Amino acid sequence: MGKGQLESLGLVLIVLLLAVLLVFSLPFLLKDDNQKEDNILRLKADALRNVLLQASLCPGVAIKEEILNCEFDNPRCLDNCDQLESKIGEMIKTTLEPNLIYEFRVDGKSIIQIGNDSCLNTFSSASQPLSDSSKVFLILCEK
Amino acid sequence: MILIFTVIFGIVLFGIYRYNINSIQDIQNDLEESKSVSLLSQLPMSPYLQYSELSDEKEMVDTLKLLNLELENLGFRTIEVKQTYPKVNDLNCSKETYPNCDTYGIYSKVKASQDKKIISIPVSLYFPLTQETKIGNLVITTYG
Numbered sequence: 001m002g003k004g005q006l007e008s009l010g011l012v013l014i015v016l017l018l019a020v021l022l023v024f025s026l027p028f029l030l031k032d033d034n035q036k037e038d039n040i041l042r043l044k045a046d047a048l049r050n051v052l053l054q055a056s057l058c059p060g061v062a063i064k065e066e067i068l069n070c071e072f073d074n075p076r077c078l079d080n081c082d083q084l085e086s087k088i089g090e091m092i093k094t095t096l097e098p099n100l101i102y103e104f105r106v107d108g109k110s111i112i113q114i115g116n117d118s119c120l121n122t123f124s125s126a127s128q129p130l131s132d133s134s135k136v137f138l139i140l141c142e143k
Numbered sequence: 144m145i146l147i148f149t150v151i152f153g154i155v156l157f158g159i160y161r162y163n164i165n166s167i168q169d170i171q172n173d174l175e176e177s178k179s180v181s182l183l184s185q186l187p188m189s190p191y192l193q194y195s196e197l198s199d200e201k202e203m204v205d206t207l208k209l210l211n212l213e214l215e216n217l218g219f220r221t222i223e224v225k226q227t228y229p230k231v232n233d234l235n236c237s238k239e240t241y242p243n244c245d246t247y248g249i250y251s252k253v254k255a256s257q258d259k260k261i262i263s264i265p266v267s268l269y270f271p272l273t274q275e276t277k278i279g280n281l282v283i284t285t286y287g
Contacts, residue, residue, distance in 0.1 A: 013148075016155075020155060020159065023162075023163075039180065040180060043180075044263075047265045050202055051267045051278050054203065055267065055276055056275045059273075060274075091278055094228045094230065095265050095280060
């Protein structure tokens with residue numbers, strides 16, 4: 001085998017090697033597992049905020065209405081407005097997976113804050129206005 | 144020299160073949176998972192599940208619809224709605240057990256496979272007879 005032929009064979013081997021490396025590395029380059037998990041968490045945060053506000057606290061009164069009632073310290077289902085936080089907290093705990101950290105917050109006349117988002121990579125629901133002065137936020141993240 | 148090269152080339156080709164088979168399986172699993180995520184966001188708003196009142200569609204799942212619902216052709220997965228708040232009896236829901244039950248099975252095609260992934264999303268459960276709204280999870284298990 002002449003020198004020229006050996007060089008050609010070497011070149012072919014290098015090209016083959018590069019092609020093989022590319023085939024093996026493509027799935028790793030294209031794969032983005034975290035993105036899917038992140039999308040589910042975002043979806044979950046929005047859904048949970050809606051679900052909580054719509055849930056019935058007593059016949060004819062949803063959590064949303066009771067939050068507004070508590071702005072004027074006039075609860076219809078509960079003895080006092082302090083109980084509202086624990087009720088909402090209980091609802092969230094029974095619905096969410098244990099590996100998720102949450103923070104439910106109502107900014108307004110009566111500020112409600114349940115849970116604590118003590119992790120860096122958080123996913124917030126879109127805020128939902130309840131009245132002119134109050135908005136509801138829900139933040140989720142994985143432990 | 145040529146024999147050694149052919150053997151090495153053959154081994155590499157076999158490796159690529161095996162690797163590609165596994166990759167195709169992974170891609171198929173990924174597609175099935177993506178389909179489950181899509182179902183998770185679309186199902187609660189589908190007319191099969193959604194509660195509506197005089198054509199006013201609410202963002203709630205009608206539990207009476209769940210009792211008679213059997214979805215079809217959704218691949219190897221199970222779909223169920225589970226009431227989480229308030230807690231009720233750990234029972235499958237049927238006309239006999241409703242509403243004192245917690246699990247509504249709406250689709251089931253199980254594959255004997257170790258590889259399964261569970262995803263869920265909170266949903267509002269509306270009970271038309273008592274006009275109450277409770278909390279549940281739509282749970283989709285995808286089999287790989």
